[in-house]
Structures are given as C-alpha cells and as structure tokens.
Amino acid sequence: xxxxxxxxxxxRGFMRAAARAACALGIGGGAAYLIAPRAPGERVWQIDPSKxxxxxxxxxxxxxxxxxxxxxxxxxxxxxxELCTGFFNPAPNDLxxxxxxxxxxxxxxxxxxxxxPYFEYTIxxxxxxxxxxxxxxxxxxxxxxxxxxAMHDRCLNCNQxxxxxxxxxxxxxxxPAAAPYLWKKVT
Amino acid sequence: xxxxxxxxxxxVVVLCGRHAGSEQRFPPPxxxxxxxxxxxxVQGTPARDDxxxxxxxxxxxxxxxxxxxxxxxxxxxRGLVVLGIGxxxxxxxxxxxxxxxxxAIQNVVLAVADSGYALPLTAAIFFALPLLFTLFFGRAxxxxxxxxxxxxxxxxxxxVAVPGWLARALGLVPFVYLxxxxxxxxxxxxxxICRYDPFVGFFRLSAGLDLTIFGASLLVIGVFVGRPYxxxxxxxxxxxxxxxxLSWRRVRITPAECIQCRLCEDSCPFGAITTPSPETPPxxxxxxxxxxxxxxxxxxxxxLGALAGRALSPAxxxxxxxxxxxxxxxxxxxxRVDGTTDQSDAFRATGLSTDDLYLAAGxxxxxxDTGTTLLGAFVGLVIGATLLRISLRRKRTEYEADPALCVxxxxxxxxxxxxxxxxxxxxxxxxxxxxxxGSA
Numbered sequence: 192x193x194x195x196x197x198x199x200x201x202x203r204g205f206m207r208a209a210a211r212a213a214c215a216l217g218i219g220g221g222a223a224y225l226i227a228p229r230a231p232g233e234r235v236w237q238i239d240p241s242k243x244x245x246x247x248x249x250x251x252x253x254x255x256x257x258x259x260x261x262x263x264x265x266x267x268x269x270x271x272x273e274l275c276t277g278f279f280n281p282a283p284n285d286l287x288x289x290x291x292x293x294x295x296x297x298x299x300x301x302x303x304x305x306x307x308p309y310f311e312y313t314i315x316x317x318x319x320x321x322x323x324x325x326x327x328x329x330x331x332x333x334x335x336x337x338x339x340x341a342m343h344d345r346c347l348n349c350n351q352x353x354x355x356x357x358x359x360x361x362x363x364x365x366x367p368a369a370a371p372y373l374w375k376k377v378t
Numbered sequence: 379x380x381x382x383x384x385x386x387x388x389x390v391v392v393l394c395g396r397h398a399g400s401e402q403r404f405p406p407p408x409x410x411x412x413x414x415x416x417x418x419x420v421q422g423t424p425a426r427d428d429x430x431x432x433x434x435x436x437x438x439x440x441x442x443x444x445x446x447x448x449x450x451x452x453x454x455x456r457g458l459v460v461l462g463i464g465x466x467x468x469x470x471x472x473x474x475x476x477x478x479x480x481x482a483i484q485n486v487v488l489a490v491a492d493s494g495y496a497l498p499l500t501a502a503i504f505f506a507l508p509l510l511f512t513l514f515f516g517r518a519x520x521x522x523x524x525x526x527x528x529x530x531x532x533x534x535x536x537x538v539a540v541p542g543w544l545a546r547a548l549g550l551v552p553f554v555y556l557x558x559x560x561x562x563x564x565x566x567x568x569x570x571i572c573r574y575d576p577f578v579g580f581f582r583l584s585a586g587l588d589l590t591i592f593g594a595s596l597l598v599i600g601v602f603v604g605r606p607y608x609x610x611x612x613x614x615x616x617x618x619x620x621x622x623x624l625s626w627r628r629v630r631i632t633p634a635e636c637i638q639c640r641l642c643e644d645s646c647p648f649g650a651i652t653t654p655s656p657e658t659p660p661x662x663x664x665x666x667x668x669x670x671x672x673x674x675x676x677x678x679x680x681x682l683g684a685l686a687g688r689a690l691s692p693a694x695x696x697x698x699x700x701x702x703x704x705x706x707x708x709x710x711x712x713x714r715v716d717g718t719t720d721q722s723d724a725f726r727a728t729g730l731s732t733d734d735l736y737l738a739a740g741x742x743x744x745x746x747d748t749g750t751t752l753l754g755a756f757v758g759l760v761i762g763a764t765l766l767r768i769s770l771r772r773k774r775t776e777y778e779a780d781p782a783l784c785v786x787x788x789x790x791x792x793x794x795x796x797x798x799x800x801x802x803x804x805x806x807x808x809x810x811x812x813x814x815x816g817s818a
Contacts, residue, residue: 206623206624213621217509217510221505232496266417268402270402270407309407309409332403333404350477350485351572351573356573359724360721360723361721377406
C-alpha cells in the first residue's frame with residue numbers, strides 16, 4: 192500500500208468528511224421520503240372476501256391471542272332464512288338455539304325472530320373468534336352475507352401478517368389505511 | 379308477492395351479486411313496515427391510531443442516546459447490561475419485538491419498490507435512527523437497544539473463540555441474507571426477515587415448532603458463541619457494520635495510551651479486537667501482488683456470482699404466490715396432478731382467465747431473473763471486498779476494537795489496567811470530594 196507512511200490524521204479527517212456526507216445523504220434521503228408523499232398513504236392488511244375460503248386459519252394464526260379477524264354481517268345481502276346454514280349445524284336436530292344445533296363454537300351469533308318466516312342474525316363481536324365456520328356455511332348454501340374482516344382496532348398490522356403467510360387462497364391484501372375494510376355490498 | 383318490485387329488485391340483486399362474485403340464492407325479504415335493517419356495527423371501526431408507534435420512536439431515541447453515553451462517555455458495562463435488559467423488556471416482551479429496525483429495512487425497500495406503499499413514519503424513524511447514531515457513536519444500538527442483541531448477550535456465559543477464517547466466512551452470511559430479503563420484498567414475495575425472526579416467538583410466547591427450534595438452538599449456541607444471530611445472520615448488523623467504519627467516535631479499549639499489556643486480547647467474545655501489526659511488516663511486494671490478484675479476481679467473482687444467481691432464479695421465484703399458483707393451475711389443467719388445492723379453487727372461483735395468470739407469472743419470473751442475477755453479483759462483490767480487506771494490511775500500534783465487528787458491549791473495558799487505574803483515580807477523587815463536602 193502506498194499510504195503506509197501517511198499519518199492517521201488526514202485519513203481520519205477524510206473519513207469524518209465521508210461520514211458527514213453519508214449522514215447528510217441519509218437524512219436528506221429519509222426526509223425526502225417523508226416530506227414528498229410519493230404514495231397515496233399507509234396500507235393495512237385486509238381480507239378480500241371474494242377470495243376468502245373460510246379455511247379457519249384466521250382464528251389460529253394471528254399473533255394476537257384472540258385473532259384480529261372477526262365475522263361481519265352484510266344485512267342487505269342476508270336472506271333472513273329460518274334454516275340459516277351459517278347458524279345451524281348441517282343436520283340440526285331442531286331449529287332452536289340449543290348448543291348442539293348451532294355451528295358457532297362460541298355462540299357469537301344472536302338469532303332473533305323478526306316476522307314469519309324471517310329471522311335476524313347479528314354477531315356479538317366480543318365473542319367472535321374469526322373461525323369462519325358460519326362464513327363457510329353461509330357461502331356454501333346461502334347468500335354469502337357473512338364474511339371475515341380484520342378489525343383494525345385490534346390488528347397490529349404486522350409487516351408479515353402471520354395469517355397472510357398461512358392463507359391458502361392468498362385472500363390477504365394490503366389496502367389503503369384510509370379505507371381499511373373491504374365491505375361486501377349489494378350494488 | 380307482496381311487492382311487485384321485489385322480483386325486479388331480486389333480479390338486480392342476483393345479477394349484481396354475481397358480478398361482485400357473490401350469489402344471492404335467497405332474495406332478501408321485504409319486511410312489513412317497522413323493521414329497519416341493522417347497520418353492520420363495525421362499519422365505524424377506525425384504523426388503530428399510531429400514537430404507540432411514536433412512543434416507541436421516542437423510547438428508541440432515548441435508549442440510543444443512553445447507550446451511546448454509557449458505551450463511550452461513561453464506559454460502563456454494568457449500565458449497558460441494565461439498559462439492555464430494559465430494552466429487552468420494552469421492545470421485546472412488552473412490544474412483542476415489533477417494530478424493529480431489522481425488519482424496517484423491508485418497509486423501506488417496499489416503499490421504494492411499490493409505488494402504492496407509503497412508508498410509515500415510525501418505520502422510517504426505526505430504520506434511520508440507529509444508522510445515524512452508528513455513524514456518530516458506533517454500534518451502540520447493538521450494545522443495549524436491540525432486544526435480539528440483548529437476549530443473546532444475556533445468555534452468553536462461557537464464550538468460545540470462533541476461528542478467524544470461520545468468523546470471516548460466516549460474516550458473509552448477513553450480506554447474503556440482506557440481499558435475499560431485499561429481493562423478496564422488492565418482488566412482493568414475503569417479508570423474509572420478519573418471517574424467520576428467531577426470537578420474536580419468545581417475545582410473543584407463541585411460535586411455530588420450526589422457529590421455536592431455530593430460536594432455542596441459537597440461544598443454546600449463544601451460550602458459547604457470542605451473539606450468533608448478530609454476527610452471522612443479522613442483515614441490519616451488516617448495514618451497521620458498514621456504517622460504523624465511518625463512525626465519528628468509537629469504542630476504544632483503553633481510555634488513554636495503550637501499554638501493550640495484552641490483557642484485553644481474549645476479552646472480546648465477538649472476535650472484534652485487532653492486534654497490533656507485527657514489528658517486521660511482511661514484504662511489501664508480496665502485499666502488492668496479493669492486492670493486484672484480488673483486484674483482478676473481483677470481476678470474475680462478480681460474474682460467477684451473477685451466473686449462480688441467475689441459475690437460482692426458479693428457486694427464488696417459487697417464493698412468489700403468483701408463480702406457485704400458476705404452476706399448480708398449469709399442472710391441474712395438464713392433468714399431471716389429481717384434485718385441486720385451496721389456492722387453485724380460490725383462483726377458479728374468481729373467474730379470471732388462466733392466460734392472464736400465466737402472463738402475470740411470466741412477468742414475475744422475468745423480474746426474478748434480473749433480481750437474482752443482481753443478488754448473485756452483489757454476493758460476488760461482497761466476497762471480493764472481504765478478500766480485499768484481508769489483503770490490505772494496515773499498520774496498527776494498539777489493541778483496537780474493529781469498528782465493524784465491535785458491538786460496544788463494554789466487556790473489554792475492565793480488562794485494561796489503564797482503565798482500572800483511571801476508575802480508581804476517579805473513585806478517589808469522588809471520595810475526596812465527598813469527604814470535603816462532609817467536613818464543610
């Protein structure tokens with residue numbers, strides 16, 4: 192090496208200058224990123240209901256002890272069926288709310304008589320664990336008015352969503368944080 | 379029908395429902411007046427606000443400042459241990475290891491690669507702040523702020539020296555990991571670093587079997603080998619190592635003149651202490667020759683790396699969901715496999731054409747071809763740069779901490795007799811001051 196004999200001070204000085212330059216570049220670049228809004232905004236995880244196959248992974252793969260995913264009900268799409276396949280077992284003994292007839296493992300779906308022959312089904316969000324059993328039943332035989340969504344008051348918005356990594360149908364997508372839900376609608 | 383419009387409405391609903399990918403098998407009833415449709419109660423659920431993220435950023439700033447002071451100003455190993463435990467408790471067990479600067483690399487890359495993704499302010503702060511601190515004060519972040527570093531520092535009970543050549547070879551792995559993680563994020567495959575974070579499972583008290591085994595074995599190895607994840611895997615550590623070469627102030631083993639007592643020689647469990655160069659330097663011509671050879675080999679290494687990377691493109695592409703789906707659908711259509719998978723069922727349910735899928739997969743494959751070639755070239759460059767560093771001989775008169783490898787843990791301070799002398803004098807001065815105060 193040619194600079195064996197050079198004293199360390201000039202090199203250190205050069206290194207300091209380089210450090211300062213790199214630092215300025217780093218701060219400048221970072222600031223440019225933050226100041227100039229290149230993209231529409233932050234994104235959050237959500238389930239695309241059109242791709243969801245209600246496999247049940249959402250209940251178990253979330254890093255939260257109680258999954259951030261819950262079932263929601265699009266009432267305008269609901270048929271208010273008496274024999275609701277999202278509410279009852281495939282072969283219920285009786286069309287009553289007795290536990291052995293009911294699909295939901297936590298009893299989170301509340302069945303209420305409206306008028307003959309219609310029944311209203313609402314979901315108690317505190318009890319729902321996002322297992323998707325009702326979603327499967329409703330999608331297979333009914334109007335598909337029950338579906339799963341990540342609740343953003345619970346979702347931690349992990350970089351690599353654990354459920355998304357385990358999702359068999361690639362139903363997890365990143366959506367703009369300004370519109371964090373993919374609601375099912377009757378258009 | 380009670381309402382003649384019901385048929386029409388039902389028809390519209392059925393048609394539109396089909397268009398939206400959902401079928402209305404049972405027409406919604408038309409209720410007698412008095413019943414109003416309930417509103418889906420989560421309609422108003424807002425997105426979680428990001429106050430916590432800003433608190434995390436403030437804690438990060440405070441911890442970095444404290445670590446820098448303890449490592450360079452106070453020179454206190456005990457202080458660093460306490461701060462490390464605090465960071466482990468807060469960033470690790472309380473905040474569940476998320477968000478961390480190591481993973482924030484991927485957010486930055488995604489913001490560059492995907493024009494639809496805006497970098498969250500917290501992620502930007504977590505990525506930039508430790509780098510800036512390292513630029514000025516060395517790797518104080520690794521010393522006592524990073525929860526992954528802290529958990530490994532705690533378990534390190536009986537350090538064994540890793541042979542120099544092995545440490546250098548394994549030291550290349552973080553760069554490969556960094557390159558691979560950047561590639562996979564840029565291509566939209568996965569967040570590799572978060573997915574294979576070995577300790578986040580411990581922080582959350584929940585992990586798959588594979589990651590539990592991975593994390594536990596790293597901790598067991600970490601009892602004997604200092605910080606195996608930090609030194610031989612951590613991609614952020616690779617960045618910090620590069621930046622810390624330029625650092626303004628850095629860890630000095632001795633507070634004053636090195637007296638060459640060699641007491642600190644074996645004190646570093648991370649092999650970061652460089653010894654003074656021998657009295658009789660090796661033949662200059664030989665050194666020059668080695669340097670010239672390495673410089674000539676460098677382009678060859680880069681080319682070989684690029685070729686190897688290109689050859690690995692299919693393997694990397696397989697991490698992408700579109701590629702896997704296209705392969706599966708193709709196999710099913712060709713009749714080479716029996717049955718369907720959840721993925722292919724979901725794809726067919728969307729009604730999109732397979733040609734579009736194959737087209738999309740082709741574009742992804744082309745992206746991976748370029749990406750893996752660049753990744754391979756990068757790995758070749760890193761190997762070449764390491765060889766260059768070996769062939770460059772610098773003259774050293776002191777026992778120094780290698781800025782790239784030193785994580786500022788402060789273990790070596792107490793080995794230095796000059797430091798012990800300094801502390802003794804400091805204590806005496808303090809005692810005298812106290813006596814003085816007492817008599818006054």
